[in-house]
Amino acid sequence: MPVTDDAATAAVVEFRGCDIGYEGRAVVNGLDLTIRSGEVLGVLGANGSGKSTMIRGLLGLAPLLAGDIRLFGTPRSQFHAWNRLGYVPQRQTVAGGIPSTVAEVVGSGRLSALRPWKRFGPADRIAVDEAIEAVGLGGHEKHSMTELSGGQQRRVLIARALATGPDLLVLDEPTAGVDHANQEALAHALARLVERGTTIVLITHELGPVEPLITRAIVLRDGLVVHDGPPLDHEFHHEHDDEWHHHHGEPPTRRPGLGLGLD
Template identity: 45%
Template sequence: MSAGTGDTAPARAAQPSAAANGDAQPVISLRDASFGYGDKRIVMGVDLQIRRTETVALLGANGSGKSTLVRGLLGVCEHLGGQVDVLGRPLAKFSQRYLLGYVPQRLPFTPTTRATVSEIVAVGRIARHGLFGRTTARDRRLIAEAIDIVGLGDFARHDVSTLSGGQQRRVLIARALAAQPEVLVMDEPMAGVDIANQHLLVAVIRRLVEGGATLLVVTHDLAALRPVLHRAVTMEAGRIASDVPLPPVTAGAFDALTGEFDGAPGELPGHCHDVTDLSGPPTGSLLAPVYSPGGPRA
């Protein structure tokens, strides 16, 4: 099942122009914010705004505080001071956690866990209607669409343990998308992924960006993600050391940076043989309500 239309898209910037609009609605707003554990502050005095349709890289060495900042937004560690608003609501009153989608580095299962791609992605819908909610035809359609968006339509019934690390990472993106979040937070999407799957991951992220996604990406690898980023925020010692805009990357430059493979479209060398079409932004019903201000949240 192809993720794209197969039509040749005209040359265009990899980043949507809407992200450059300074009047765009902020979806994450931190003012003098602090996070930590118990009474120990790890992140201190952070000012940061992420606006709708922006793609922001969060950089920093181990121990710089970037993971604690993300955990604070997700409600995993404690908010110890300052103002934090998520989707226009104070963090303490933000109850619809599924609207802040999270993509971890790896599947939280043991190697002996047996589950298909569709079963893993279906967990994203549980966040919407609860553990004991009834799976509807709409749920099944959205699950299939999320899998298609990340280019794994032909793998829906495959056991996730048989997939490569890069393919598993795309399963995690699909699981987050199935919950219809308004912001996606990705934790080191390129870590431990071979170069072929890095190219596919960047292509998936590019499709989301062109579809109007809002992304916060924790990464050590700015170069691999550079074509799909609008800003780079660097943390040091629990504080923001720099916050700089990145100039747009044209479609041609994107291809030069991410490289071209010989052979059929989507065919990769070595063990990665998923033939996918990830050209152009995704189409369908999944992304439209997710990234449109005031869209449905059901």
């Protein structure tokens, strides 16, 4: 079903004057950012720039020291519809002494959204199958997770997040440690979600094969947003930015380009 103009401009996430950090020390400072329905936002920056802290603040996993965060128009402190948000952390793995199949792992995401009195039924099985298909792993439902490559396991975890049918999908470094073939497969999977109108936030060092999907990019440095707009040309490196900032106070204006590589 086509997305209406009103739905397309609706605010999914709002940060207003947000300081986010730990033990009273802000890692992200004065963040003002609105993420709208249907956007594919790339959050880029070097290690320690505040990317993951920003997302942990959104999820309530890092303290909000100042400001206000809203999810789908509701203050985060009053927000309870967490099934509308899918999250895949950077270092999440599927490990354990009991082998699990792809369908079982993806189904566990669906179970977490069920009411205590409801049982896993036909609609849930359909949702699991659709989530597996969405990440390009159709036919692998009965495969053991131990049989899959690291990149395929990452896609299974994304399918688990998709099983609840979220309106917002947040991925923290989904391509870290993943070979190029699986990065390409992930990009194809995300493209299918974009076609469905899913809002996606992608935290990464570099865009790689997902770059064509990005509708907007922000770059964080030392907890501050130093760019908000099109993805930047990959020839600009964050160390160059740091040198410019040290001597001139502001980063140089750049032309839109094909991506941003940050080590």
